[in-house]
Amino acid sequence: MIPVADLGEVPPGRKLGRRVAGTRILLVNAGSVIHSYEDRCWHRDVPLCDGKLEQGVLTCPAHEWRYDADTGCAIERPGVRLRRFPVRIEAARILVDIGGSR
Numbered sequence: 001m002i003p004v005a006d007l008g009e010v011p012p013g014r015k016l017g018r019r020v021a022g023t024r025i026l027l028v029n030a031g032s033v034i035h036s037y038e039d040r041c042w043h044r045d046v047p048l049c050d051g052k053l054e055q056g057v058l059t060c061p062a063h064e065w066r067y068d069a070d071t072g073c074a075i076e077r078p079g080v081r082l083r084r085f086p087v088r089i090e091a092a093r094i095l096v097d098i099g100g101s102r
Contacts, residue, residue, distance in 0.1 A: 001088055001095035010034060010094065015058070015069075017049025023098050024049075025085065030056045030069035036096045037072050038083035041065050048082075 002020055010016045010029045017039045018025045024039035026048050039047050041060040051061040057075065058067040066075040072082035086097040 001086075001097050003093045004036075004096050005094045007034075007089060007092045007094055013053065015049060015053045017047055020096065020098055025096055025098070026058075026082075027087075027094060027096075028053065028058065028069045033070070034087050034089065034094055035069065035072070036085040036087045036094075038085070040082075042074065042077075042080050042082070 004018050004020050004025060005016055005027055010027045012029050012031055014029055016027045026037045026039035028035045039049050041048055043065045044062050046060055046062040048058050048060060052059040056069045058069050067082055072084050074080035086100045088095045
């Protein structure tokens with residue numbers, strides 16, 4: 001697990017993009033849980049950190065592909081899902097396991 005941000009940097013309803021060991025990471029707080037995904041849209045590899053997060057939906061800034069922020073599943077495209085990384089919170093720090101994607 002690698003520390004990537006302070007918990008206060010990702011308040012509810014916000015997202016944050018970071019690069020960790022050469023991997024683009026997207027932290028998302030869609031409510032009360034922090035999720036971590038690879039920061040890239042399946043369609044054109046565009047960073048989702050540049051898009052919108054509204055009502056629990058991540059929207060790609062390029063062609064508006066939409067993903068459920070809690071599951072990483074594409075809303076209009078069954079079977080498409082963002083690469084997800086395990087997250088742990090310790091002492092108000094967000095830790096991500098980039099080797100443990102699911």
